[in-house]
Amino acid sequence: MCGIIGVTADPEVYGNVVPRLVEGLKLLEYRGYDSAGFALVECGTGRLVVLKDKGRIDDIVEKYRVTGYCAATGIAHTRWATHGAPSRVNAHPHMDCSGRIAVVHNGIIKNFAELRAMLEERGHRFQSETDTEVIAHLFEEYLRQGLEPLDAFRRLVSVVEGAYAIALIHLGEPSRIYFARNVSPLIIGLGNGFNAVSSDIPSLLPLTRRVLALRDGEYGFIEPYKVYIEYRGRPVAWSERVTHVAWSVEAASKGGYPHYMLKEIMEQPRVLYETYMGLLSSDEVQRAASLIASAGRVFITGAGTSYHAGLVFAYYMATVAGTPVYAFIASEHETYANLFDSDTVLIAVSQSGETIDTLQALRAARKRGSKIIAVSNVVASTIPRESDVAIYTRAGPEIGVAATKTFLTQVLALTLLSLEVARLRGAVSESMYSESVKRLADSGRKAGEGLERSSRQVERLVGLLKEVKSMYILGRGLGVPLALEAALKVKEVSYIHAEAYPAGESKHGPIALVEEGFPVIFIGADDGDMRDRLQSNVMEMKARGAYTVVVGSNAYSGMKGVDMYIGLGAFDELTAPYAVIPPLQLLAYKLAVALGRDPDKPRNLAKTVTVE
Numbered sequence: 001m002c003g004i005i006g007v008t009a010d011p012e013v014y015g016n017v018v019p020r021l022v023e024g025l026k027l028l029e030y031r032g033y034d035s036a037g038f039a040l041v042e043c044g045t046g047r048l049v050v051l052k053d054k055g056r057i058d059d060i061v062e063k064y065r066v067t068g069y070c071a072a073t074g075i076a077h078t079r080w081a082t083h084g085a086p087s088r089v090n091a092h093p094h095m096d097c098s099g100r101i102a103v104v105h106n107g108i109i110k111n112f113a114e115l116r117a118m119l120e121e122r123g124h125r126f127q128s129e130t131d132t133e134v135i136a137h138l139f140e141e142y143l144r145q146g147l148e149p150l151d152a153f154r155r156l157v158s159v160v161e162g163a164y165a166i167a168l169i170h171l172g173e174p175s176r177i178y179f180a181r182n183v184s185p186l187i188i189g190l191g192n193g194f195n196a197v198s199s200d201i202p203s204l205l206p207l208t209r210r211v212l213a214l215r216d217g218e219y220g221f222i223e224p225y226k227v228y229i230e231y232r233g234r235p236v237a238w239s240e241r242v243t244h245v246a247w248s249v250e251a252a253s254k255g256g257y258p259h260y261m262l263k264e265i266m267e268q269p270r271v272l273y274e275t276y277m278g279l280l281s282s283d284e285v286q287r288a289a290s291l292i293a294s295a296g297r298v299f300i301t302g303a304g305t306s307y308h309a310g311l312v313f314a315y316y317m318a319t320v321a322g323t324p325v326y327a328f329i330a331s332e333h334e335t336y337a338n339l340f341d342s343d344t345v346l347i348a349v350s351q352s353g354e355t356i357d358t359l360q361a362l363r364a365a366r367k368r369g370s371k372i373i374a375v376s377n378v379v380a381s382t383i384p385r386e387s388d389v390a391i392y393t394r395a396g397p398e399i400g401v402a403a404t405k406t407f408l409t410q411v412l413a414l415t416l417l418s419l420e421v422a423r424l425r426g427a428v429s430e431s432m433y434s435e436s437v438k439r440l441a442d443s444g445r446k447a448g449e450g451l452e453r454s455s456r457q458v459e460r461l462v463g464l465l466k467e468v469k470s471m472y473i474l475g476r477g478l479g480v481p482l483a484l485e486a487a488l489k490v491k492e493v494s495y496i497h498a499e500a501y502p503a504g505e506s507k508h509g510p511i512a513l514v515e516e517g518f519p520v521i522f523i524g525a526d527d528g529d530m531r532d533r534l535q536s537n538v539m540e541m542k543a544r545g546a547y548t549v550v551v552g553s554n555a556y557s558g559m560k561g562v563d564m565y566i567g568l569g570a571f572d573e574l575t576a577p578y579a580v581i582p583p584l585q586l587l588a589y590k591l592a593v594a595l596g597r598d599p600d601k602p603r604n605l606a607k608t609v610t611v612e
């Protein structure tokens with residue numbers, strides 16, 4: 001959804017910021033990668049240099065020899081196109097008529113058309129089709145009208161409508177970066193002799209771990225030794241809000257792997273353990289469980305992978321805690337709005353904590369008096385901040401666009417939550433509760449085991465599937481949300497069509513597509529409970545010529561009509577997701593690589609979706 005970064009530094013203390021901008025921008029590339037650009041206040045000449053183009057950051061940096069420039073202040077942008085096709089002219093930064101103002105922006109300015117018409121009437125000439133360019137001209141217009149720069153920026157913020165994170169520089173104040181946030185995330189990184197703004201925390205890690213998450217409606221400026229924030233014309237006291245992030249710079253690097261996605265799949269054993277230990281030593285889960293236990297109605301929402309984690313939660317709540325939970329896709333929240341009231345709890349699942357659809361569902365429920373529980377991976381992001389209780393997964397930064405490690409850590413957190421609710425409601429005995437919680441300590445080990453046991457067959461399967469156009473992934477019970485997640489991963493990174501269905505439902509329509517060699521992957525997500533029923537579904541597919549694969553626990557070995565069985569060891573429903581999901585993530589990753597796709601940057605996608 002576009003990434004922006006700006007750094008301003010005391011050159012005596014900090015030197016040239018250009019390498020820092022490039023490094024930070026590359027860490028933001030997962031947010032969008034159809035074009036990129038830099039605006040630099042050049043050392044010595046004091047000129048405003050803008051270097052931008054369509055394409056990947058590395059290519060642009062090389063083509064324009066960006067690292068050959070020196071600057072003490074600069075802003076940069078990586079784009080996921082909304083208004084205007086990817087092109088050099090539509091790439092950010094955008095400038096005013098005089099070429100003395102440059103702006104980068106993430107989000108959508110809703111009233112840009114009328115602002116543009118007004119500015120054009122006053123003689124401003126626009127270069128691009130973007131909504132962003134109005135910001136540069138509007139600032140120019142207010143300066144022309146004689147406003148002081150801070151007043152001009154304040155006025156600008158009061159006039160633009162929509163979702164935005166903005167960074168703006170101008171030659172009148174060459175070491176100052178103006179910023180504003182509404183809906184789209186923006187973080188300030190605090191340093192010694194420099195300050196920075198960025199769309200997210202990982203891109204700031206090479207610079208600093210002291211960060212401050214801006215809130216909706218806040219704006220202001222940074223200079224090398226100053227941070228100034230306002231909200232509706234009044235200064236904001238922000239020092240208490242500074243957090244020290246625990247993530248290391250290495251956590252945001254590839255650590256020797258060819259892609260982030262592979263690194264993030266492989267580190268699941270560790271981050272699952274860290275999430276487990278972290279949650280056991282805090283009271284987040286207990287506080288959330290007591291809200292749920294006393295609620296009349298429970299909803300869970302999220303988008304994409306986070307929604308799938310919500311489905312797993314609804315499954316455990318039904319089968320273990322005996323409590324109905326309504327899981328819905330966040331962008332569909334209006335359908336449920338009438339059901340939200342003060343007796344309702346809504347669980348908002350979002351690894352980034354910034355997804356606009358999930359945030360809007362949260363706000364709709366909150367407005368009607370519901371209690372909100374957030375499950376997020378990013379401390380101090382918007383969704384947990386606007387919730388009554390925040391449960392944090394400890395997955396570390398996830399840079400690959402496809403969610404991998406954050407899914408299983410969400411599942412782990414939500415499973416612990418369902419067990420705690422089951423205990424509070426008396427649906428499980430104390431001893432069963434503690435035994436189950438103890439067994440979840442093994443989730444990381446199960447993930448490692450699943451990866452190890454499946455590696456040879458995953459390779460073989462890649463050889464077969466890379467030739468196909470379409471496949472089904474089927475499951476029953478808990479296997480259904482796991483199949484949905486596996487199919488999403490395959491689609492996202494390999495661009496092969498993969499469709500998930502409850503196995504029993506497949507004969508009510510989808511089976512029409514099955515012909516000789518059509519691949520169908522079945523998931524056995526338990527210790528054999530579903531085996532007999534899945535066996536019938538395998539036979540139905542086999543009878544139509546399907547190539548059948550079963551991925552499951554030891555209890556699923558030896559089934560009839562199976563062309564390939566991938567045994568993942570011994571597990572039951574409680575630990576199934578950790579064993580089953582990593583091999584299927586790896587399958588998606590390897591298919592992408594085999595087909596020459598970039599799994600870290602799938603086409604048309606952006607990681608944190610902050611526009612509706």
Ligand code: F6R
Pocket residue numbers: 302303304305306349350351352353354355358401402403404488489492607608609
């Ligand atoms: C899938 C994926 C997306 C996200 C979705 C929600 O691999 O990455 O479907 O899961 O955009 O994102 P968060 O969890 O940040 O709200």
